Amino acid sequence: MLVTVEGGRVSAVRGDPEHPFTRGGLCVKVNNYADRVYSPERVLYPLRRTGVKGSGEFKRISWELALDEIARRFKQIAAKHGAQAILPYSYLGTEGLLNGLNVGDAFFNRLGASISERTFCGSGAATGYIMTVGPTPGTDPESLVHSRYIILWASNVISTNLHLWPVIAEAKRRGAKVVVIDPIRTRTADAADWHISIRPATDGALALGLINVIANEGLIDDEYVKRYTLGYAELKARAELFPPQRVASITGIDAGDIVRLAREYASIQPSTIRIGIGIERHAGGGDCVRAISCLPALVGAWRRPGGGLVFMPNFAFPIKHEVLMRPDFIRPGTRCINQLHLGKALTGSLELNPPVKALFVFNSNPLVVAPDQNRIVAGLSREDLFTVVSEQFLTDTTDFADIVLPATTQVEQLDLMFSWGHFYLTLNTPAIAPLGEAVPNSELFRRLAQSMGFTDPCFKRTDMETLMELVDWDSPALAGITLDVLKRKGYARLKVALTPHAEGNFPTPSGKTEFLSSLAANGDFVLPLFRQGWTRTERGPALDPLPRYVAPRETPQTNVALATHYSLNLLSPKSHALLNSCYANLPRQRRIVGNPRVTIHPEDARRRSVTEGAAVRVFNERGSFEAVAHLSDIVRPGVIVAPLGYWRKFSRSRSTVNAANSSALSELGNAPTFSDNLVEVETLMFRSDAQSNRRDINAAGSNASD
Numbered sequence: 001m002l003v004t005v006e007g008g009r010v011s012a013v014r015g016d017p018e019h020p021f022t023r024g025g026l027c028v029k030v031n032n033y034a035d036r037v038y039s040p041e042r043v044l045y046p047l048r049r050t051g052v053k054g055s056g057e058f059k060r061i062s063w064e065l066a067l068d069e070i071a072r073r074f075k076q077i078a079a080k081h082g083a084q085a086i087l088p089y090s091y092l093g094t095e096g097l098l099n100g101l102n103v104g105d106a107f108f109n110r111l112g113a114s115i116s117e118r119t120f121c122g123s124g125a126a127t128g129y130i131m132t133v134g135p136t137p138g139t140d141p142e143s144l145v146h147s148r149y150i151i152l153w154a155s156n157v158i159s160t161n162l163h164l165w166p167v168i169a170e171a172k173r174r175g176a177k178v179v180v181i182d183p184i185r186t187r188t189a190d191a192a193d194w195h196i197s198i199r200p201a202t203d204g205a206l207a208l209g210l211i212n213v214i215a216n217e218g219l220i221d222d223e224y225v226k227r228y229t230l231g232y233a234e235l236k237a238r239a240e241l242f243p244p245q246r247v248a249s250i251t252g253i254d255a256g257d258i259v260r261l262a263r264e265y266a267s268i269q270p271s272t273i274r275i276g277i278g279i280e281r282h283a284g285g286g287d288c289v290r291a292i293s294c295l296p297a298l299v300g301a302w303r304r305p306g307g308g309l310v311f312m313p314n315f316a317f318p319i320k321h322e323v324l325m326r327p328d329f330i331r332p333g334t335r336c337i338n339q340l341h342l343g344k345a346l347t348g349s350l351e352l353n354p355p356v357k358a359l360f361v362f363n364s365n366p367l368v369v370a371p372d373q374n375r376i377v378a379g380l381s382r383e384d385l386f387t388v389v390s391e392q393f394l395t396d397t398t399d400f401a402d403i404v405l406p407a408t409t410q411v412e413q414l415d416l417m418f419s420w421g422h423f424y425l426t427l428n429t430p431a432i433a434p435l436g437e438a439v440p441n442s443e444l445f446r447r448l449a450q451s452m453g454f455t456d457p458c459f460k461r462t463d464m465e466t467l468m469e470l471v472d473w474d475s476p477a478l479a480g481i482t483l484d485v486l487k488r489k490g491y492a493r494l495k496v497a498l499t500p501h502a503e504g505n506f507p508t509p510s511g512k513t514e515f516l517s518s519l520a521a522n523g524d525f526v527l528p529l530f531r532q533g534w535t536r537t538e539r540g541p542a543l544d545p546l547p548r549y550v551a552p553r554e555t556p557q558t559n560v561a562l563a564t565h566y567s568l569n570l571l572s573p574k575s576h577a578l579l580n581s582c583y584a585n586l587p588r589q590r591r592i593v594g595n596p597r598v599t600i601h602p603e604d605a606r607r608r609s610v611t612e613g614a615a616v617r618v619f620n621e622r623g624s625f626e627a628v629a630h631l632s633d634i635v636r637p638g639v640i641v642a643p644l645g646y647w648r649k650f651s652r653s654r655s656t657v658n659a660a661n662s663s664a665l666s667e668l669g670n671a672p673t674f675s676d677n678l679v680e681v682e683t684l685m686f687r688s689d690a691q692s693n694r695r696d697i698n699a700a701g702s703n704a705s706d
């Protein structure tokens with residue numbers, strides 16, 4: 001992003017036309033970023049609560065007072081209950097290496113606080129991926145132009161990975177076939193050659209079914225399998241349990257289509273699979289990715305440029321995460337509380353000893369993004385809970401804070417950006433000075449450390465010092481790349497191989513694609529969780545050495561008893577114009593997104609007498625939210641969609657889709673199970689003021705320009 005500054009003020013932002021990957025394109029979320037920076041609603045000064053919890057009423061206080069109060073309360077709580085009564089909570093408000101996922105780790109580890117287990121995004125899928133192919137950056141997204149067969153598996157590229165689309169479109173022009181596997185005909189599915197509509201949470205069966213056909217029809221690359229894989233015979237035997245007919249009955253996909261997909265994928269080379277995050281959001285998400293990760297090796301897709309898997313380019317960035325994480329500060333035996341369990345942790349359902357007495361939130365808006373929303377509301381309403389939130393805006397979460405601290409935006413802070421979607425390391429230089437008294441997260445933790453009396457050198461480092469320490473500048477991936485290069489150009493492409501696995505070289509214990517996982521089998525299993533931030537390993541019970549199909553917990557097919565009350569599968573993918581819950585308060589994005597809406601298949605709507613534009617309540621035993629019904633066959637019968645991102649305080653029901661979502665974790669990697677839940681829909685008896693003709697362009701799959 002190029003920022004134009006006039007008279008000390010950002011006057012415009014635009015994409016960098018010379019950037020090889022983003023090509024000058026900015027998405028609808030950030031192409032008016034100056035409006036976010038200068039929004040009259042920015043939090044620019046520390047605030048203290050004046051109203052009841054949830055009221056969002058505050059008065060300005062000084063930083064000094066705010067820090068004094070936080071330090072005093074933290075010390076009191078630590079003395080009375082132990083420091084583990086303090087729970088940090090953060091996610092990806094910014095993805096910057098300095099101010100992002102790990103910026104608070106050293107502070108909270110030093111404090112002895114509970115560890116917040118961060119498994120919102122990719123933990124289940126990445127666990128399955130690492131078990132099979134290791135932590136490899138995989139196929140270069142840019143090399144997809146060479147691909148002749150591209151499967152976008154649970155990935156709504158046009159909305160969530162916009163800059164990859166031109167690469168795919170170019171491959172298409174060169175003759176590639178693009179297949180989308182998704183229960184929704186998304187705008188990406190609309191633009192593809194073939195949309196395969198699958199029952200939610202059944203992809204693991206499909207992947208094993210593809211292996212079945214590929215193995216039985218002799219479509220494997222014998223030589224590649226022999227030299228660079230482990231456990232083919234065992235995998236084949238496992239896949240025997242998944243013949244196309246059986247897979248068809250599980251997934252709702254026509255058996256002929258399953259066979260055709262397998263044949264095309266195997267024979268049209270190079271083929272690539274882009275794995276999306278939607279894939280992991282159910283009980284068996286991680287295992288499903290294990291099975292998918294077997295596929296490229298089976299058919300020898302890794303041999304050629306453009307073949308393989310696009311999933312974790314971030315593994316290419318040579319970052320020393322421990323510099324920020326400081327695992328050496330963790331006191332032995334410190335407990336871990338999974339972030340998806342926030343509601344339970346705050347309301348006593350986890351029987352925590354000590355109970356959580358203080359919550360410190362930054363880079364996150366849990367009231368919108370975390371499941372089990374009603375419990376979170378109840379927990380945050382506790383008078384005896386001391387809550388601090390560092391934010392740019394007064395969100396649903398800050399409404400419950402005792403103290404709010406002002407945070408800078410991306411144009412006001414120094415940072416170094418890695419990526420989940422390409423191989424460019426980017427230096428984010430501040431364009432303007434911080435507005436008001438806002439501070440970057442790095443400075444926030446320097447100040448907190450000082451207030452707590454922590455004198456360790458890491459709490460005194462400048463941002464530039466941290467940045468220099470954080471990067472492994474000697475890594476071959478950075479050959480020729482220095483800070484000066486980054487300063488001059490803004491970004492630099494990592495040195496990565498075009499065909500990293502043409503000859504095996506997988507970063508697994510055996511160096512091969514492990515159909516038969518040695519990590520799982522040895523009983524001394526090492527679980528690569530995204531816990532303390534980046535992959536941290538942990539011993540767990542031995543797992544099935546082979547990928548298996550774990551049936552979803554809440555579907556009409558797998559939970560008949562529950563389905564007699566709630567018979568629709570609710571999906572809550574990303575909104576096109578929002579970034580998780582970010583931008584949902586800004587006028588332009590709100591106009592584009594419109595009001596909360598739920599898309600339902602016309603047949604399901606008819607059975608419930610739900611009509612187009614009707615105000616409906618979506619509910620189950622966990623909770624409910626209201627939305628405007630949109631009838632469309634872009635969703636499979638039995639599936640409804642309500643995208644993530646709307647804020648509670650703008651909804652009539654003061655609840656959003658995560659009120660109905662479960663905090664149950666997936667079997668591998670403790671991932672969320674947002675796609676594994678049953679709900680029911682009923683028409684409200686009055687016209688909701690949420691009614692509107694505007695469409696959420698993601699849910700409606702429209703190609704309306706924005």
Ligand SMILES: Nc1nc2c(c(=O)[nH]1)N[C@H]1C(S)=C(S)[C@@H](COP(=O)(O)OP(=O)(O)OC[C@H]3O[C@@H](n4cnc5c(=O)[nH]c(N)nc54)[C@H](O)[C@@H]3O)O[C@H]1N2
Nearest residue numbers: 154155156160200201276277278573574576578579580675
């Ligand atoms: N516009 C926009 N872009 C974003 C974000 C955003 O909020 N908005 N968020 C960013 C973040 S944090 C992430 S993690 C990425 C995620 O980007 P994606 O991986 O694209 O994630 P989602 O949109 O959640 O889900 C993708 C698709 O998976 C489908 N899906 C859901 N359940 C299943 C299932 O069981 N099987 C199959 N086959 N498909 C399923 C959904 O219908 C959806 O179309 O996007 C990033 N980019």
Ligand SMILES: Nc1nc2c(c(=O)[nH]1)N[C@H]1C(S)=C(S)[C@@H](COP(=O)(O)OP(=O)(O)OC[C@H]3O[C@@H](n4cnc5c(=O)[nH]c(N)nc54)[C@H](O)[C@@H]3O)O[C@H]1N2
Nearest residue numbers: 091092093094121363364365369390407572580581582644
């Ligand atoms: N139902 C459902 N729930 C989901 C998902 C889903 O698909 N469906 N997706 C999940 C996924 S993949 C993810 S990644 C999570 C995302 O979860 P979060 O990372 O919590 O989501 P955001 O809405 O991006 O919230 C970030 C907050 O940080 C603030 N912020 C931004 N920059 C800064 C900064 O520099 N400093 C500080 N202090 N604050 C800042 C923003 O204003 C925003 O309020 O949500 C998860 N929740």
Ligand SMILES: [Mo]
Nearest residue numbers: 120121122277
């Ligand atoms: Mo995410």
